Amino acid sequence: MLNAGDYQAIWLTLKLAGLTTLFLMLLAPPLAWWLSRSQAKVRPFIEAMVALPLVLPPTVLGFYLLIAFSPDHFLGQWWLELNGSALAFSFEGLVIASIIYSLPFAVQPLQSAFLHLDKSYLEVSATLGYGRFERLYRIIFPMLLPSFIIAAALSFAHTIGEFGVVLMIGGNIPGETQVLSILLFDHVESLQYMQAHKLSFILLAFSMSVLVIIYGFLQKRQQRVLNA
Amino acid sequence: MLKFNIKKTFNDEKSFHFKGDLNLPSGVCTIFGDSGAGKTTLLRCLMGLESFDGEVYFSHQEWCSSEKFVKIEKREIGAVFQEPRLFPHLNVKQNLKLAVAKVGKSPFTIDSLAKQLGFEDLLKHRVTQLSGGQKQRIAIARALLTNPQLLMMDEPLSSLDESSKKLLLPFIKRVSLQIPVIYITHSIKELFYLSDNMILINNGEVEAIGEPQNLFLNSKLSLAKFAHEGLVLNVLAKEFYEEDGLIEVMLKGKVEGQTLFISAEDTPKANKMQVRINSRDVIISLKPIVGSSLLNCLSAEVVSFSQKENQSMILTLKVDLQYIYARITLRSFNNLKLSVGSQVYAHVKTMSILN
Incomplete structure (x- = not known):
């Protein structure tokens, strides 16, 4: 049904999405914690930088990254010295x-979960003897696990659907x-519509499943909040 | 020992200045005052949850000064708030285990507290399924499991039903024999039941520190308006008359103290009791009233009086070695020609048992 090249692309896509999600x-x-708590003057600037990929055409982002990754520029050069290979046109x-x-x-x-977090939970954690960081990773982050799952699922699914940036770099x-x-784009370009159909369907089914799972999760949480 | 000098100003320019020095060997020290007077602010400053200018010392530890600030997590305090603040993603036992995880040796264990506070059957329950009273019991257990050197409680019972209060008040009193407790309340009943000492807060300042019995007799304090509602007498249970549903009690302080009858459903649990007499329930006469339904008649001496704005007089009466208030009309006061030193009879219509 699928050929070796298709399987290779699927594996590569999953690997890319998995690693990206892990780092994210x-x-x-x-x-997100800093953004939800900080009163610093640079915060709106940092917040805008984080949100930029939402509004910027992916090709614009890809273009700037392509330039930054080239050995003529700091980042590309540094990477080349460190690893002996170029950053552009590489998996890394x-x-x-x-x-x-x-x-x-x-x-x-x-950020939204942290913003709505009741401060009293942090206070109680402190009185139980938990320090600044321990409070977060031992108590607060596990408490907000649903938001972490949603963030991870969205990051994973969004990376799978990436096109413009990958095309550029x-x-x-x-x-x-x-x-x-x-690869899907390639298949269409070379008029292999059957292959294109298969890949499209896989992407469609995957994206739909992820979203259904996320919204199912949100619904459960909403019920819990309404019942409490 | 707890010593503090706290200056705190909020953004809206509401400012507080609390200064106090109290012995805190064990027992309960209540923080009492009107709402908005700054009770919670004081407690939060003592805990280290609010930033402020000043110092706090607790039993030779410098908690806060201009050079030093000990973080809350290092202070060995237990905290119970008005709301239980349990972690909703964990069940009861997991919530309690979070507290145990950070202490070494502790006289308290989950099992023994579950037994004493009656939540053994709830350990596996999600905390979101529990009632308010159940949640607060678990919050109190959680605070104790941290093996605190000082337990701080901010109106922990204010939103609970009577049956939860009945369980928790004696429990807190028992705990206070081992650990000093600082307890905010606006309930007179809780105040008298629990307090060995009290910090009276008024208008953002500490107005007085001392034993409640003494502070309540000081008519210069803001407490007077509560005090005039009624004072508390310490009594000893003498006998229970089952057929009448009455307990006979004797006023403490004298070998042969005067006695009172209080209606009760059951034999008193403890020998020592506290009863509160509302100043409106006291009738004054110059001679004992005979041939009436009144059961309780105390011989008393008028030690002071003060006129209230609504044409009524508050008399302070000395009964044996204790005091009660009587609220009478100005007209009666004049008719009876009362003055300091007058010997009178105080007839008490009803009274309530506090413990």
């Missing part, structure tokens, strides 16, 4: 780009940067 789940909680480059591209999907659900190398959405 490390990066987003502290960032895709992971970095995906983290930036999916950042708002990880940060925003968490990926270079369509099978097994390295050729993800599902790019």
Whole structure:
């Protein structure tokens, strides 16, 4: 049904989305916490940067990243010296780009959860002997687990559906940067409609399932809140 | 020992200045005052939940000063708030385990507290399914499981039903024999039942610190308006007359104290009791009233009086070695030609048992 190239693209896509989600789940909680608490003057600026991928055409983001990744520029040069390979047209480059591209999907659900967190839970945690950071990862983050699941699911699903950014910086190398959405584009370009149908359906079914799961989760939480 | 000097100003320019120094060996010290007077603010400052200018010392530990601030998590305090604040994602036992996890040795265990507070059957329940009274019992257990050196409670019983209060008040009193307790309340009943000491708060300042019995007799304090509602007598149970449903009690302080009859459904549980006599329920006469339904007649001496704005007089009466208030009309006061030193009879219509 699917050929070897299709399977390779599916695996690569899952690997990219998995790694991106993992990094985002490390990066987003502290960032979201800071955004929900900080009164700093730079906050609106940082907040705008985080949200930028929501409104910017992915090709614009991809274009700037392509330039930043080139060995002529600081980031690309630093990476080249460190690893001996270029960042542009590499899987590592895709992971970095995906983290930036999916950042708002990880940060925003968490930021909203942190913002609505009742301060009294933090106070109680302190009186129970938990320090500043321990309070968060031992008590508050587990308490807000549903929001973390939503953030992770959205980041994962959004990375799977990435196209414009990958197109700009990926270079369509099978097994390295050729993800599902790019391969689908290839199939259509070469008039292989049957293959395109299959891949499209996989992406459609996957996205739909993720969203149903997320909204099911939200509904349960809403019921709990209404019942409490 | 608890010593504090706290200056706190809120954004809306409401400012508080609390200063106090009290011995805190064990027992309950209540913080009492009108709403808005600053009771909760004082407690939150003592806990370390609010920032302020000043100092707090607790039993030779410097909790807060211009150079030092000990974080709440390092203070070895137990805290119970008005709302239970249990973590909704955990069941009862998991909530309690979070408190146990941070202490080494503790005289309290989950099982023994569950037994004493009667929530053994609830350990596996989600906390969102519990009633307010059940939640607060678990919150109190949680605070004790941290093995605190000082237990701070902010009106923990104010939103609970009577049966929960009946269970928790004696429990808190028992706990206070081991751990000093600071307890905010606006209930006179709780105040008299629990307090060994009280901090009276008025208008953002500490107005007085002392034993409630003494502070209630000081008519210069803001407490007077509560006090005039009624004072508390310490009595000893003598006998229970089952057929009449009455307990005979004797006033404490004298070998042969005067006695009173109080209606009761059951034999008193403790020998020592406290009864509150509402100043409106006291009738004054110059001679004992005979041939009436009144059961209780105390011989008393008028030690002071003060006129209220509504043409009534509050008399302070010394009965044996204790005091009660009587509220009478100005007209009766003049008719009876009362003055300081007058010997009178105080007839008490009803009274309530506090414990």
